[in-house]
Structures are given as C-alpha cells and as structure tokens.
Amino acid sequence: xxxxxxxxxxxxxxxxxxxxxxxxxxxxxxxxxxxxxxxxxxxxxxxxxxxxxxxxxxxxxxxxxxxxxxxxxxxxxxxxxxxxxxxxxxxxxxxxxxxxxxxxxxxxxxxxxxxxxxxxxxxxxxxxxxxxxxxxxxxxxxxxxxxxxxxxxxxxxxxxxxxxxxxxxxxxxxxxxxxxxxxxxxxxxxxxxxxxxxxxxxxxxxxxxxxxxxxxxxxxxxxxxxxxxxxxxxxxxxxxxxxxxxxxxxxxxxxxxxxxxxxxxxxxxxxxxxxxxxxxxxxxxxxxxxxxxxxxxxxxxxxxx
Amino acid sequence: xxxxxxxxxxxxxxxxxxxxxxxxxxxxxxxxxxxxxxxxxxxxxxxxxxxxxxxxxxxxxxxxxxxxxxxxxxxxxxxxxxxxxxxxxxxxxxxxxxxxxxxxxxxxxxxxxxxxxxxxxxxxxxxxxxxxxxxxxxxxxxxxxxxxxxxxxxxxxxxxxxxxxxxxxxxxxxxxxxxxxxxxxxxxxxxxxxxxxxxxxxxxxxxxxxxxxxxxxxxxxxxxxxxxxxxxxxxxxxxxxxxxxxxxxxxxxxxxxxxxxxxxxxxxxxxxxxxxxxxxxxxxxxxxxxxxxxxxxxxxxxxxxx
Numbered sequence: 001x002x003x004x005x006x007x008x009x010x011x012x013x014x015x016x017x018x019x020x021x022x023x024x025x026x027x028x029x030x031x032x033x034x035x036x037x038x039x040x041x042x043x044x045x046x047x048x049x050x051x052x053x054x055x056x057x058x059x060x061x062x063x064x065x066x067x068x069x070x071x072x073x074x075x076x077x078x079x080x081x082x083x084x085x086x087x088x089x090x091x092x093x094x095x096x097x098x099x100x101x102x103x104x105x106x107x108x109x110x111x112x113x114x115x116x117x118x119x120x121x122x123x124x125x126x127x128x129x130x131x132x133x134x135x136x137x138x139x140x141x142x143x144x145x146x147x148x149x150x151x152x153x154x155x156x157x158x159x160x161x162x163x164x165x166x167x168x169x170x171x172x173x174x175x176x177x178x179x180x181x182x183x184x185x186x187x188x189x190x191x192x193x194x195x196x197x198x199x200x201x202x203x204x205x206x207x208x209x210x211x212x213x214x215x216x217x218x219x220x221x222x223x224x225x226x227x228x229x230x231x232x233x234x235x236x237x238x239x240x241x242x243x244x245x246x247x248x249x250x251x252x253x254x255x256x257x258x259x260x261x262x263x264x265x266x267x268x269x270x271x272x273x274x275x276x277x278x279x280x281x282x283x284x285x286x287x288x289x290x291x292x293x294x295x296x297x298x299x300x301x302x303x304x305x
Numbered sequence: 306x307x308x309x310x311x312x313x314x315x316x317x318x319x320x321x322x323x324x325x326x327x328x329x330x331x332x333x334x335x336x337x338x339x340x341x342x343x344x345x346x347x348x349x350x351x352x353x354x355x356x357x358x359x360x361x362x363x364x365x366x367x368x369x370x371x372x373x374x375x376x377x378x379x380x381x382x383x384x385x386x387x388x389x390x391x392x393x394x395x396x397x398x399x400x401x402x403x404x405x406x407x408x409x410x411x412x413x414x415x416x417x418x419x420x421x422x423x424x425x426x427x428x429x430x431x432x433x434x435x436x437x438x439x440x441x442x443x444x445x446x447x448x449x450x451x452x453x454x455x456x457x458x459x460x461x462x463x464x465x466x467x468x469x470x471x472x473x474x475x476x477x478x479x480x481x482x483x484x485x486x487x488x489x490x491x492x493x494x495x496x497x498x499x500x501x502x503x504x505x506x507x508x509x510x511x512x513x514x515x516x517x518x519x520x521x522x523x524x525x526x527x528x529x530x531x532x533x534x535x536x537x538x539x540x541x542x543x544x545x546x547x548x549x550x551x552x553x554x555x556x557x558x559x560x561x562x563x564x565x566x567x568x569x570x571x572x573x574x575x576x577x578x579x580x581x582x583x584x585x586x587x588x589x590x591x592x593x594x595x596x597x598x599x600x601x602x603x604x605x606x607x608x609x610x611x
Contacts, residue, residue, distance in 0.1 A: 008405070015395065136359060136388075137391050137405050303363075
C-alpha cells in the first residue's frame, strides 16, 4: 500500500509547476551567489589594493573577516582600510575565486537559500492537501493515514535530495564559468559534509511538513520555513540566550542556536569538528522524532475536515 | 437476521460537548440504496464521515458486518463523495483520476477513460478541474468515488449543482450500479423527490437523532393519501369499515385509523359512523408526499430541508 500511495503522491508532486519553477529559482540564486563569491571583486569595490588585503589576511583574518573589514572601513570610515574610490572595479577575482567545490558548496548550503525554496515546495505540496481535502478520496482509517504521511514524507525527502544535488551542480557550473579552477576537492570531510547537510535539509523539510499539517495552513508552513531560513530569528535567539544565561548556570558559549536545525546547517563547515558533527546529528535525530510524533498524533486524533 | 452490510450501534459524535450525532443506529442492507434524509446540520455528513474513517466516533461503534475482513477490508471497498468533491484544481480530470488510480494500484489508461465516460466527462478529460462547473465537479467526484469498483458507495448530496439532465443521468447511473454491480449505496440529498426515485431504504435524521428508519414501501405507505379517523372507540368503528367496503385500512394506535380506499366517500363513512352512535374526535382526508411527511416527523414548519 505504501508503494501505491508513494506513486500517487509522486505523481501529484510532479504536476505542480512550482516543483520545476523552484529549481529554476535555485539556479538563478545560485548563479548570483556564484557571481558574488567568485567574480565580485569586493576589494576593488571598496577601493582596497592587494597589499591591504594581504596585510589583513596575514593578520589572521578569514576571507569573511577581510570582507567585513572592507565594509567597515568604508562605511565607518575607519583607518584600517583606506578606500580609494578612483580605483573601484566590480568584477575581478572574488573572495572565493580560488576555493574548491566543497567550500563553495558549503557557502551555498549555509546561505540557506536552498532550504528556503524547499520550505516553499513543502508548504505548497502539504498545504494543497488541506486546501483541496484530497485525503477524503482515500478511504483509510486514521491509523493507516500514517502510511500516507510516510509516502508524502518520502516524496518531500526526494525533493530535498534533488534540491541538494542541484545546489551542488549549480555550484559546479558557476565554478566552471567563474572560478580560477574547478577543484572537486573530495575528501572524507567533504563527503561527510555533503551527507550531513543533506540530512539536516531533509529533516528541515519534514519539520515544515509537520508544521503545515499541525497548523492546517499552507501559508504558515511557508512563512515559518522562510523565516527560519532567512535567519530572522537571530534577535529572538540572542534574547533567549541572554535570558537563559541569566537564569541558568550554563556555559558561556551556550546558545539556543546550537539546537536549531537551520543554525546547525548554517554554521556547519566542510572542516567540521567532531563536536559540530555530533551536535548536527543529534539535532537532526531530535527534530525527526518531533516531526514524526507530531504528525502521527495528529493523524490519530484529528478528523478530516 | 437480514443480510446487513453495515450496522451502527449508538454511534455518536460530540463537537465541543454538543452532540452532532446522537446514538444513531443504522441498518444498511446489502444491495440497497439507503437514503439519509435530514436538514442542514442534522448530522448526515458526520455519520458518513465516521463510517468512512474520516472522523472518529466519540462513542458507539459501527460494524461492516457484510465484509469478512471487517473495517480494514471494508475501507478498501468503499467509494466516497462527501461534501465538496476533493479535486486538484491544477490537474485535469484525467490526472485527478490517475492520482487516485495510482493509489489504488490501477494503471490502466482505458479504465480512467471509461470512468470519465460513465459520468459524462469523456470529452473534457483534458480540461483542468479548476475550470469545471459545479455540476462537472460533482460528476468528477462521483467518478473518483467509483475508482476501484467499490462494493459500498457513500454519496453526500451527489446531485448538488447538477442540471435536470445531469440529475436524471446520475439517478440512472446509481440505479445501474445498484442493479448491475450489486453496489450498496448510501446517499443523502436535499431533493427528496429525487431521493424517493432511487432509494430503497430510508433513515430520517433530525438534530443528530434518527427519527425513523424504514423501507421505501413502508415510507410510501405512510405518505399515501388516506382518511384519518381519530376516535376513542376504534374497536367499534372497524366492523362499520368492513361492512361498508372500506376494507383497506390500518389501525395505527388506540385512537387512530388510516383508511386508504374510497377516499372520495368520506361523507358516507362519516354518516355510517354517526348512525352507529360513535363519537369522533376528527375525520378527514390527509394527503402528503415525502417532503410533507419529512416536515411532519421532524417537526419542521418551514425552512431548508437537506
């Protein structure tokens, strides 16, 4: 029965225009990010010369740090970076011009745009069930409805895999056009990162599905998914961190963010530490259980509208 | 015991403490067309949802005694159209059908076309369901309910939005499915006259309670034109009826007799009873159709019947 329901749901997903449009949007976003990271000459835009860049880099600053310094220098008028507006140029060698594919892929994944698009797909796919009442066509008991959930979750997971693969392919495509070289950079960590980030992506999608089912709202699923993937919760997280640290005896590096799916996905690096890896896996497992339990309980308790 | 397909026992459903369905006992025979009659909000849809697994009963139970495998087997042999047809507006009629067919393990293209043809949508299979008229959506909803050749068809207001020709077609379709495929059908409709043309059994429901359950023959009997005699001396009136050729009568209770023949001779009957010195509370001809009967038993004066 699962296989039949899965086929039916796969067919339904294949008939949404958004299923394909979102891939096109992913391509556009990815190519823009590729352009910015590989070809957008931040130093040139801020009028920095290469000596200043080297000096900053030698000072132990990361590429992001250099980028921040360039912006701070320009915006705040700090003396650390001297702008020379006469030498402004936009295209040239981007900050990640020489980076390998896993690093570039990590930038795409941690940017959270792919999961934002995934959240939109899940909201549409799952929300459509509620708006059309299509479940009513399938006469099955509330207990058996879990099979339907499993079939839909599988379709969602497959779409998450597709999004992940396309993100990697678009990274590769961008690198082939704009990077210094295409360095696949396969390593155990690169493969590990690929799969752990995929796992977090799938779990995020299932969680958005659970939220959509719970709220019976397509809009709620999409909105929550987009909010989570745009980092709009950072202020709330900071307040929560402050409150928890004030009330409880926790370590100084404690942060609620460490226990959120999107924050783990955003902060995970190709050269991850074991601690980061284990934390990501535990968080993924926790939210998987939460998602499944929520939907299972709803399926059992809630009548079809 | 009759050959029942579905029996409910004190089936009840509470919403926020209010009983939408209250201790309902239905007895649906195999092969019948069972008409569920009630006003809007009477509880018809809730009953249908409960027996098709869409809603859990608050108390009581239902049993698909006609299926050896019980509820699980029954659910795999039921087709439903409850409330508005559940259609994917972005899909064509064909694709809507295909989606359900895939879930039922049916991959035959012709099967889908045949079903669409059956409900009169053969020529619009490629049109998106979102652009269908209400009547076309109803037809597609019925076609979806027929996927998998169910033994039991549950149709909630299936002729809603249909034009007169469509109503006739659906009536003929249901009769055909019932007679040729021995399909048991549970149907609700607010067009009682239409329901009367197809249903073999009825239940009248009001405020979540079953007022009465009867066969078509019994209901017709109750709806027949008749002379209604009200008197405390029913036993003394019976010989007068017999001797004056008012032979088709029925004693309803200690005070009431229904006489079904010689309706135009009510004055003669009145005179004969008076000659015998029997006091009458009332005597008169009562005519009622199904709708009037329904209004009477549910205590409805005016308003929407559905």
